[in-house]
Amino acid sequence: MAPHPISEPVVKKDHDLKMSGRALYAADHYPEGLLFAAALRSPHARARILKVTPPELPPGHIYADHRDIPGPNEIPIVNCDTPVLAVDAVQYVGEPILVMAGPDERAVRKLLSRVRVDYEVLEPELDVKTAGTTYCDYNFGRGDVDKAMAEADKTYDEEFETFYQEQAYIEPQGLVVRWEEGKIIARGSMQCPYYVHEALVHAFALPEDKVRVVQDVTGGGFGGKEDFPSNLACLAALCAMKAGGRPVGLFLGRAEDMECSTKRHPSVSRYRAAVKNGRLTALDIDVVFNAGAYTTLTGVVLLRGVASCVGVYKVDNLRVRGRGVKTNTVPCGAYRGFGAPQTVFAVEMFMGHIAGDLGLDPLDFKIAHLAAQGDLTSTSGRYHHPVPLPAMIEDAVKNSGYREKRELCKRQDGRLRRGVGLSLWFHGAGFAGTGERDFIKARVRLVKSADGRVEALASNTDIGQGLKTTFAKIVAHELGIPLDRVTACSPDTDRCPNSGPTVASRSIMTVGELFRRAAVKLREGWADGVEQVFEDDYVQPDYIIPYDYDRCRGDAYATYSWAACVVELEVDLLTGVHRVLGVWGCFDAGTPVDRTILTGQMEGGLLQGIGYSSMEQMKYDRAGRIRNKTFSDYLIPTAMDVPLIKVTLHVEKFPEGPYGAKGAGELPLPGVPAAYLSALEQAMGGIPVRHAPFSAEETLAAVMEAGK
Amino acid sequence: MVSGLHPRRLNEALAAMADPGVIALAGGTDLMVGETETERRFLYLHNVREMRGLRETPDHLVVGAATTFTEVLESPLAPPLLKEAVSGVASPAVRNAGTVGGNVANGSPKADSALVLMVVDAVLLIASARGERLLPVADFYLGGKKVDLASDELIVEIRLPKSRLAPHYYCKVGGRRALAISRLSFAGLFRQERGRIRHLAAAFGAVTDVIFRDRCLESMLVGLEIPEAKKLRQDFLAAYGAALVPTSGRVSKEYRRSVALNLLGDFLTVFGV
Numbered sequence: 001m002a003p004h005p006i007s008e009p010v011v012k013k014d015h016d017l018k019m020s021g022r023a024l025y026a027a028d029h030y031p032e033g034l035l036f037a038a039a040l041r042s043p044h045a046r047a048r049i050l051k052v053t054p055p056e057l058p059p060g061h062i063y064a065d066h067r068d069i070p071g072p073n074e075i076p077i078v079n080c081d082t083p084v085l086a087v088d089a090v091q092y093v094g095e096p097i098l099v100m101a102g103p104d105e106r107a108v109r110k111l112l113s114r115v116r117v118d119y120e121v122l123e124p125e126l127d128v129k130t131a132g133t134t135y136c137d138y139n140f141g142r143g144d145v146d147k148a149m150a151e152a153d154k155t156y157d158e159e160f161e162t163f164y165q166e167q168a169y170i171e172p173q174g175l176v177v178r179w180e181e182g183k184i185i186a187r188g189s190m191q192c193p194y195y196v197h198e199a200l201v202h203a204f205a206l207p208e209d210k211v212r213v214v215q216d217v218t219g220g221g222f223g224g225k226e227d228f229p230s231n232l233a234c235l236a237a238l239c240a241m242k243a244g245g246r247p248v249g250l251f252l253g254r255a256e257d258m259e260c261s262t263k264r265h266p267s268v269s270r271y272r273a274a275v276k277n278g279r280l281t282a283l284d285i286d287v288v289f290n291a292g293a294y295t296t297l298t299g300v301v302l303l304r305g306v307a308s309c310v311g312v313y314k315v316d317n318l319r320v321r322g323r324g325v326k327t328n329t330v331p332c333g334a335y336r337g338f339g340a341p342q343t344v345f346a347v348e349m350f351m352g353h354i355a356g357d358l359g360l361d362p363l364d365f366k367i368a369h370l371a372a373q374g375d376l377t378s379t380s381g382r383y384h385h386p387v388p389l390p391a392m393i394e395d396a397v398k399n400s401g402y403r404e405k406r407e408l409c410k411r412q413d414g415r416l417r418r419g420v421g422l423s424l425w426f427h428g429a430g431f432a433g434t435g436e437r438d439f440i441k442a443r444v445r446l447v448k449s450a451d452g453r454v455e456a457l458a459s460n461t462d463i464g465q466g467l468k469t470t471f472a473k474i475v476a477h478e479l480g481i482p483l484d485r486v487t488a489c490s491p492d493t494d495r496c497p498n499s500g501p502t503v504a505s506r507s508i509m510t511v512g513e514l515f516r517r518a519a520v521k522l523r524e525g526w527a528d529g530v531e532q533v534f535e536d537d538y539v540q541p542d543y544i545i546p547y548d549y550d551r552c553r554g555d556a557y558a559t560y561s562w563a564a565c566v567v568e569l570e571v572d573l574l575t576g577v578h579r580v581l582g583v584w585g586c587f588d589a590g591t592p593v594d595r596t597i598l599t600g601q602m603e604g605g606l607l608q609g610i611g612y613s614s615m616e617q618m619k620y621d622r623a624g625r626i627r628n629k630t631f632s633d634y635l636i637p638t639a640m641d642v643p644l645i646k647v648t649l650h651v652e653k654f655p656e657g658p659y660g661a662k663g664a665g666e667l668p669l670p671g672v673p674a675a676y677l678s679a680l681e682q683a684m685g686g687i688p689v690r691h692a693p694f695s696a697e698e699t700l701a702a703v704m705e706a707g708k
Numbered sequence: 709m710v711s712g713l714h715p716r717r718l719n720e721a722l723a724a725m726a727d728p729g730v731i732a733l734a735g736g737t738d739l740m741v742g743e744t745e746t747e748r749r750f751l752y753l754h755n756v757r758e759m760r761g762l763r764e765t766p767d768h769l770v771v772g773a774a775t776t777f778t779e780v781l782e783s784p785l786a787p788p789l790l791k792e793a794v795s796g797v798a799s800p801a802v803r804n805a806g807t808v809g810g811n812v813a814n815g816s817p818k819a820d821s822a823l824v825l826m827v828v829d830a831v832l833l834i835a836s837a838r839g840e841r842l843l844p845v846a847d848f849y850l851g852g853k854k855v856d857l858a859s860d861e862l863i864v865e866i867r868l869p870k871s872r873l874a875p876h877y878y879c880k881v882g883g884r885r886a887l888a889i890s891r892l893s894f895a896g897l898f899r900q901e902r903g904r905i906r907h908l909a910a911a912f913g914a915v916t917d918v919i920f921r922d923r924c925l926e927s928m929l930v931g932l933e934i935p936e937a938k939k940l941r942q943d944f945l946a947a948y949g950a951a952l953v954p955t956s957g958r959v960s961k962e963y964r965r966s967v968a969l970n971l972l973g974d975f976l977t978v979f980g981v
Contacts, residue, residue, distance in 0.1 A: 574970035640886035697963040
């Protein structure tokens with residue numbers, strides 16, 4: 001099958017701007033009269049606030065606390081339990097209590113250090129296993145798990161744990177907000193301008209047209225700038241409200257950003273299985289995500305977690321429980337994969353462990369249980385479209401030499417030991433359930449000027465993933481005009497329709513298709529020499545089995561993207577240090593809208609997955625504090641840590657996506673830890689791994705204990 | 709912040725150092741990480757002729773204190789052990805600016821080049837306007853990042869005795885493959901003549917508050933024939949196990965001890981003991 005012409009790579013629209021260093025990020029704009037805002041944040045994981053005594057305010061400085069908020073003291077993120085500023089209690093280390101602003105950032109911070117807060121410190125809840133508050137509790141399944149367990153030849157029971165992962169975008173969070181004639185104008189680093197818009201409208205009790213949000217060039221998001229910019233925008237807007245028209249900038253330093261912004265949810269998953277005649281007959285899964293102090297996105301992150309918890313396998317008897325539990329820690333949020341990496345890790349390791357116990361290669365056992373088109377998903381929706389995994393597995397196995405290496409690694413000695421591991425996974429493409437139809441109602445607009453140039457207007461942001469380029473490519477291709485005649489704008493809520501948030505790998509698949517259809521309308525109605533406007537709105541495909549949120553039943557996703565990944569690594573038995581030798585990934589995200597951009601996304605996600613498997617260690621201590629909040633303590637892979645990465649693209653076209661494209665951005669990450677840590681298990685001579693990341697120190701302790 | 713003094717000769721630099729308001733900067737890659745808001749003036753040492761480059765004397769290899777890591781890597785005079793350790797320092801940009809003298813003066817037990825200087829028994833030439841003195845690098849470290857360097861003194865050069873440049877063993881354990889502070893590092897030297905151990909040195913970085921070296925333990929095996937040394941191997945390792953009391957930090961002390969003893973054992977194995 002010949003590749004689609006749209007896949008042909010182009011120079012990215014923002015290439016020159018960024019490569020020349022001329023791109024201006026949120027903190028690069030120094031508007032006239034800029035004031036710097038900073039928040040006073042809680043040093044305690046749980047405390048009552050007894051009294052706040054601010055210092056005397058020098059002239060030109062601003063002080064604001066919860067009493068200044070004109071509307072409800074709430075940030076709407078699915079629910080409204082997150083306060084803009086703490087009132088009489090703090091729930092996590094880093095929770096904002098008040099905010100101050102002034103012309104000199106250092107002076108503002110000094111002033112903040114002179115605020116006296118009297119606390120009654122309380123015992124924080126830090127352990128998900130004993131914590132008392134459950135934010136969400138999903139229960140679903142099918143068949144008869146208890147009967148399958150009773151009739152099994154053998155049953156298995158294992159617990160898997162994962163820890164934080166920090167998004168580590170290179171540009172810390174930041175915004176500039178000003179009030180102009182009763183209107184808030186906020187601009188900065190963000191993924192979802194309409195989320196920020198909604199938050200400001202809510203907390204400042206303003207009509208929608210009295211808030212304007214503009215995205216600046218954004219230096220990476222990975223989910224970390226999905227909901228959190230709403231918090232910062234409200235803090236900056238509070239100061240701006242008192243600043244007499246002067247702009248107020250709120251820019252987090254790295255340590256503050258790492259301490260108080262969202263991260264990937266830590267998880268504990270218990271997996272039980274029944275096996276009869278060498279086949280998996282039942283899975284009983286209990287997943288617990290550590291939500292942190294407020295609900296934020298936990299409900300939807302966990303939904304993806306449980307929707308992915310069976311992996312790519314077919315199982316007739318299934319029981320799933322998923323809980324999001326409150327602890328007195330920083331609220332967790334979105335990070336590439338959004339709940340799937342935790343459960344994909346668990347199910348892939350578990351399948352490998354069962355296979356090992358049965359004396360089978362993990363791959364053979366996995367292949368024997370692969371789901372196919374028409375089979376039921378975990379939530380008893382359907383895989384409506386073909387499942388291309390068999391061909392993708394063949395590709396990944398051939399490119400990596402998985403089977404030969406797996407065999408060779410069974411017999412080895414000496415200081416350096418090798419291992420090879422493989423994992424399979426899907427990524428549910430787009431927003432969960434019927435959210436696109438019921439909540440988002442995406443709309444895009446094409447504006448054709450009289451001279452025949454076309455501007456594509458939507459609220460989806462280019463955060464490095466190339467959206468300005470790929471949106472423009474779709475429109476230019478459909479219109480049959482040169483790419484340089486089409487521009488995709490930086491979102492501005494005053495100009496751009498709400499096409500939904502930049503999340504869930506939905507931008508190309510869902511919004512890109514709206515642009516394609518709008519472009520069809522424009523092409524058919526094209527009139528030279530006049531300005532024309534065409535819009536298109538989301539329509540849910542007919543085949544979808546509506547998702548029942550209460551029963552967790554139906555199509556959690558419109559379709560699925562697929563992945564097969566092999567990791568080969570080497571372990572130094574004297575130091576426990578791992579060295580990745582190669583990563584081979586075969587990905588199906590449908591038709592690439594740009595082969596170079598898509599391959600870059602896959603490589604970057606693989607590397608984040610490698611970090612999540614090994615060096616990206618972050619936990620909180622017994623006081624609920626995150627101690628490593630700099631890049632010298634929280635290590636992410638450097639260029640020197642990039643192994644041989646070989647990405648191949650499989651194309652299973654999605655009929656509802658533009659030219660067959662489907663969700664891509666999150667696809668490369670979720671299964672990497674399982675491939676990596678399976679390889680580590682083999683290198684360690686079969687020692688089982690049940691948590692991620694797994695450090696060099698843990699590796700050495702494991703091999704020394706086993707006497708290898 | 710960029711204001712400062714740029715001497716070209718050592719006597720100018722030493723004269724400047726007499727002013728307590730002056731702070732020596734030899735690369736600045738550690739200095740700049742800390743508080744940069746200082747009233748003190750920086751004394752940039754990278755142009756001081758007497759402090760630059762590598763040269764040989766009959767008995768020593770001399771490394772100017774303001775010699776950058778990149779210059780060490782590119783020098784035909786630098787011994788392989790020093791090059792190996794220096795090649796693992798941070799990143800190319802940091803290696804272009806960072807200097808051997810700065811690495812020593814910083815006082816960190818994690819300094820990659822200082823580990824080499826310790827294991828080869830390097831001697832520091834330290835000078836001030838008051839005069840100069842020679843100090844074995846081992847005596848320079850006073851513990852807890854304190855060093856034997858008066859406020860008006862500069863390390864001018866580092867002398868590596870050629871007689872100590874024996875076949876080596878080296879390993880650095882970092883959290884990743886670049887831009888990684890050592891979690892533990894080890895350098896060993898071993899020379900035998902006709903089956904008899906003539907020289908043995910073992911230094912451990914990032915394990916205690918100063919680079920660890922114990923000449924008394926080393927001497928357990930020196931002078932022995934290989935088969936005799938083999939018999940003492942377990943006792944030797946056990947003695948180090950007792951003497952090494954690691955600190956915990958980014959990794960636990962148990963991990964540091966295990967890795968240290970594993971590498972020491974492998975060092976012996978590699979050299980046939």
